Amino acid sequence: MEFEQLRQFLTLVETEHFARAAQKCGLSPSAFTRSIKRLEENFGFDLFERDNRSVRLTYGGNLFKEYARDILDRMGEFEHRAAGGMDTLEGEISLYGSVTACYSILPPFIDKFRDKFSDIHIRLETGEAGDAINMVVQDEVDLAVIMKPAELPESMDFLPIMTTPLVFIAPPDLVGLEEARLGEVPLVQHSAGLAKERTEEWFREKGLTPHIYSRVNSNEAVLALVNLGCGIGVVPRLVLERSPFHSHLQVLDFTPPLPPYEVGLCLQKKRKINPLVRAFWNLVEKEKEELTW
DSSP: OOHHHHHHHHHHHHHOOHHHHHHHHTOOHHHHHHHHHHHHHHHTSOSEEEOSSOEEEOHHHHHHHHHHHHHHHHHHHHHHHHTTSOSOOOEEEEEEEOHHHHHHTSHHHHHHHHHHOTTEEEEEEEOOGGGHHHHHHTTSOSEEEEEOOSSOOTTEEEEEEEEEEEEEEEOGGGTTOOGGGTTTSEEEEESSSHHHHHHHHHHHHHTOOOEEEEEESSHHHHHHHHHTTSOEEEEEHHHHHTSTTTTTOEEEOOSSOEEEEEEEEEEEGGGGGSHHHHHHHHHHHHHGGGOOO
16 A cells, blocks of 8 residues: 555545546546555455445545545654655645635635745635534544534634624614514524524523524525515624625624624644644634734
8 A cells, every 4th residue: 555545545535536536646547446446455345335426435435534644644744854844845735614714714824824835735615614513523624614612522623713793683674673573573593503502592591482584504695685684684793794785784782792703723633743734723823813803
């Protein structure tokens, strides 16, 4: 088994497609397939389930994914230390964040990182904020921007970047809404996550039952429906301020305020052995103090 085979294996895990993985590795499809097959023959079992449309990890392949990443991380750490710990790093790291995180939180860090480590490629993935922690736990990405939950898995580290209030928002015709009428007005609710939990707890403490208009999966969806006049909603103030709807929607001031969000970067502790991942983490830790949000 060679280190290059481990990289090829992880590329196939990422792309879930033999032809695309072969192209990324600079091999012909047939050569790439033979390399993966030799790796499977070394173990005596299949690492992937294949059909005409998809490639999926087997149980054994899923276990091997963790070891393959660990082996390459340790080799990268060895090479970095053997070279005297110099800044001549190259390779790829992967980041995950919501749409808002990608255009309002990550840019200054990514710009500075690229200036300092021009040979490290950043693979950026976007999606729902609520999926961020699972993406890290399942080793789909190296790092992610998250809203810190009440409890973080023991295997993970969290680096706080900023705090943003969680606020009620409303279209112009509901500005001045009285708190006593909250149970009568439609609420665009998050389907899961911190915003849902904190909103429900707030209503319980007030002795009110929310009138749910719909449940959606993202802050952006809440903003869109509230902007269309479907009801009120709850989003982080940062998301509202970066939204194209910010000049049209209003913040409703109720007491007590909802608990704020602590926004930051997370990773699995074991990933810090990777010098590329550690370089990004250290840069964010240093640069965040100089930023004004």
